[in-house]
Every structure is written in C-alpha cells, then in structure tokens.
Amino acid sequence: YRDICALLLTQTHTRSSLGGTQLHAHVIKSGSQAVPLVTHHLINFYSKTQLPFLSLQVFDESGFQKTRTTWSSIISAFAQNELPVLAIEYFRRMVGEQTRPNDHNFPSAIKACAMIDQCDAGKCLHSMVLKMGYSCDVFVSSSLVDMYAKCGSISDSRKLFDEMPERDVVSWTALISGYIRCGLMEEARRLFYRPDALKNVVTWTAMVRGYVRLNLVNEAERLFDAMPVKNVVSWNTMMDAYVQMGQVDKVLDVFRRMPEKNIVSWNTAITMLMRHRRVDEGRRLFDEMPERDVISWTAMLTGLARNGRVDEARKVFDGMPVRNVVSWNAMINGYVKNMRLNEAFELFRIMPERNSSSWNSMIMGFIQNGDLDRARELFDRMPVKN
RNA sequence: CUGAGGAACUACCACG
DSSP states (O other), X not given: OHHHHHHHHHHHHTTOHHHHHHHHHHHHHHTGGGSHHXXXXXXXXXXXXXXXXXXXXXXXXXXXXXXXXXHHHHHHHHHHTTOHHHHHHHHXXXXXXXXXXXXXXXXXXXXXXXXXXXXXXXXXXXXHHHHHTOTTOHHHHHHHHHHHHHTTOHHHHHHHHHHOSSOOHHHHHHHHHHHHHTTOHHHHHHHHTOTTOOOOHHHHHHHHHHHHHTTOHHHHHXXXXXXXXXXXXXXXXXXXXXXXXXXXXXXXXXXXXXXXXXXXXXXXXXXXXXXXXOHHHHHHHXXXXXXXXXXXXXXXXXXXHHTTOHHHHHHHHHHOSSXXXXXXXXXXXXXXXXXXXXHHHHHHHHOSOOOHHHHHHHHHHHHHTTOHHHHHHHHHHOSXXX
C-alpha cells in the first residue's frame, strides 16, 4: 500500500493521468480500495486531474467508514472543480452522519458558498466555526474573509480580518481582492501599501487586475513592471489590460514576449483575434496550441460565427470532445445572429441543459425575426428570468 | 511519521 500511495502521489503532482488510471486499475484488482489511505490518494489524484466525478466514484466504492479525511478529500475535489453545489451537499451529508467537521473541512465548504453567493449557507458555516472553536485557524478565517467579500459584505470581511489573531498572505490577499471586487480600489491600495502587509505574486496580480478593471492601464503597467516576481497569471492579466483597451497588437506582443504560456494565455489571444476579425490568425493559433479545453473550442466557435462563418462554427461545434451549456449557447447564438432561426431552435430543443442565456438568445432570435408570439411564449416558459 | 483545506487570469445571451 505504501508503494501504491507514493506512486499515486507522484502521478498527482505531475498530473499524469495515464499512470494514475493504471494505478487505479491495480488498486481495484488487489482490493486495496478498502484501505482508507489508498482511497484518499485516488480521490485527490482525480481531483487534481480535473476528473471530480471519478473522485466521487472512488468515494462511493470505498468500503470503509468515512473519516473526516475522506470527506475532506471529496468536498475539496468538488470545490476545486467548479462544483460548489455538490461540495455543500457533501458537507451536509458529512454533518448528517454525525461526523464532526474539522479544520480541513470548513475552508472548502466555505469556498463553495462564496462561489455561488450563498451568504446564508456561509453564515451558517460561520456560526458552526464559532461553536466548534475553529475561528482562530488562519485557513478557516481567511476563507470566511473571502466568502463575505464575494457575497458583497466587505465590511464583515474587514471586521473578521481585524479580529484575526494571526494572518498570513492569503488573509491579506482575500481582503485586498475583496475591496477590488467591490470597486474600492483606494482601500485596497491602502492595505497593499501598509508596512505590515503580507504580499506575494497573487496579491500583486490582484492589484494589477484592479487597475485594469478601472481602465487605468498606465497604473497597471507601472505596478506590473515593479513586481518582484511574475508568473503566468500576472502576464495573462496584462494581456487582459490590452484586451480591455482594444489593443490587439499589444495583446499579441505580450503573448509573444511572455516567458511561459498556459491555456488561458492561448484562449485570450484567440478570443482577441477573433473579435477583431483576424479569423485566420485565430484559427492558426487554435491549431497550434498544445492542448485545448472547452473554452478554447467555444472561443473559436463564437469567433467564427461572429464573422459570418457559421457553417465552419458548426463543424467546430460538432468536433468538440466535450460541450457544456456555454458552448451550446454560443452555437445557438451564432445561428441567431446569422438569421438561421430554424437551426438555432433545433439545437435549443435538444440541448441537454439550459440556463437563462440560452432562453435569452432564443427569445432575441424570435424578436429580431418579428415573431413576437413565439418570443412571448418562450418568455413565459422560462423557468428563471433575469 | 502518510494524506486532505483558503486568495489573482480566459469562452455564450441580456442588462448596465
């Protein structure tokens, strides 16, 4: 078991999905999924390789009494893979099985509340934290600072922050980002320049982003140049600065100069090119990029459709290895914008899941087609209106 | 003495 765990940990850190999957097969054959430590490693492996539903499968198939660590693994797998609703649900289940949450369980669950603006659930977790005596844990309280800020209660964030007996760089960054998100750049700045402030590359990048959002590109550039350390996210944020200004060539310049690129850098460049009708260059980047995710495909599809090449967009859509609701919406909207209502509606009918954007696109389509009755009918059938 | 936890960047519609 020791060897399996050590190997799994290596695969987790190198994100090597092939090796990990083979180890999983070996685990099943040898029956060692009954060993908690092995199961925990497997859940974490699938979480880090962004396959949370395989994490869940391992969780469900493990034949032992779940411990806090088992729960911690599965809850964080959901929270880190954009599945906040499931994270909260599994936190609830854990509590329902009389398992007392520990200091590792709370931050993931609180993060999940922050992701979906569930301030009520967040407050509920906060009172559990107080009751169980975890409010001095720096991970727990930093996650609360972040949660209140994301739910729009920045003053609660500040109060918590001021009362923390000890803070680390994440506590500082959560609060500073909170002020930036609320548009209170001045307050963010005051904190950032406080002599006792703890800052790292994430904090600096958040500040750069703050200036970008206010269209203060010169300030953003100044801060970016002054950064003691930059990483790929900092560079991506600078690309975004020029995206906002509509400076395509500056975007491409940063893209070429940056010391390393990740998938976000490529996606940003492609989106920008497509928005400025440089379709073939965008297509070339898309073909060149080392790996593509659902965002890359959707950006490509949207760009083609916006430039009137909707049939090519459809080919891209059909070629997608995975689709989500956004990609479906993008394709539907592409048809709508090109006055191809029938194809749009056909997709709308068969799509596996709809959100308000799907309905809005279709409704707009019928309106611009002069078919107000069907627009009205769809509007009435819309489950959630915005 | 194993393992799990919190902060910053990209794609669709409408609104601003």
